[in-house]
Amino acid sequence: MFAPRLPxxxxxxxxxxxxxxxxxxxxAANGKLTVAAKRLGVSFCTIAADLRHHRIHLPLxxxxxxxxxxxxxxxxxxxxxxxxxxxKVQRQYDVSVWxxxxxxxxxxxxxxxxxxxxxxxxxxxxxxALLSFLRENPGKSGDEFAERHAGSYFGCGSTxxxxxGAIFLxxxxx
Numbered sequence: 001m002f003a004p005r006l007p008x009x010x011x012x013x014x015x016x017x018x019x020x021x022x023x024x025x026x027x028a029a030n031g032k033l034t035v036a037a038k039r040l041g042v043s044f045c046t047i048a049a050d051l052r053h054h055r056i057h058l059p060l061x062x063x064x065x066x067x068x069x070x071x072x073x074x075x076x077x078x079x080x081x082x083x084x085x086x087x088k089v090q091r092q093y094d095v096s097v098w099x100x101x102x103x104x105x106x107x108x109x110x111x112x113x114x115x116x117x118x119x120x121x122x123x124x125x126x127x128x129a130l131l132s133f134l135r136e137n138p139g140k141s142g143d144e145f146a147e148r149h150a151g152s153y154f155g156c157g158s159t160x161x162x163x164x165g166a167i168f169l170x171x172x173x174x
Contacts, residue, residue: 019054022047031059051105058105068099076103080110083117 021040025047029035037047051058065073072093079089086100104110133145 018050019056022050022054022056026056026058031061033058048101048105052101052108052111055108056105057108058102060102060106064099064102068095068103073103076100077107077110080104080114081117083114083119083121085118086114 022036025036025039026033029039033047034044037044040047050056060068060073068076072095076089076093076095076099079092080086080100080103084092086097089095089100090097104114130145133140133148137144
């Protein structure tokens with residue numbers, strides 16, 4: 001069952017109160033996330049999610065900055081800006097999910113940049129799959145491509161009906 005929607009004015013007021021409460025708790029906790037979470041009576045994961053949601057900047061602590069190092073932090077930010085999957089970033093730079101989250105909270109716009117770059121990378125992956133299919137299977141139909149690569153075929157955001165071939169031609173660049 002769904003909760004009733006609040007009128008837009010009340011939603012904005014509620015958001016403002018949440019942001020103020022989070023910022024106040026962080027100020028009182030000297031920027032320490034776990035302490036601020038305890039003050040608000042929530043888990044540190046909840047407050048981190050709310051920080052991301054509200055795009056509240058949480059500077060990296062000196063300890064985190066020193067532990068990760070400026071070069072590694074810069075490389076992680078660059079990888080995220082280029083849409084590299086977070087699990088791959090974790091492995092490549094030997095960092096935890098939490099460290100990546102702290103880097104994102106230090107630059108709230110990084111989440112949007114990562115999401116946008118990921119969408120572009122996925123589109124390129126789908127296009128490559130189609131072009132590969134066309135090279136290997138000249139003369140095949142859009143339906144045949146869709147049977148083998150449903151995500152590529154239907155993931156392009158078009159509302160064209162399956163079987164029409166329009167998506168197929170669009171993805172192929174014709």
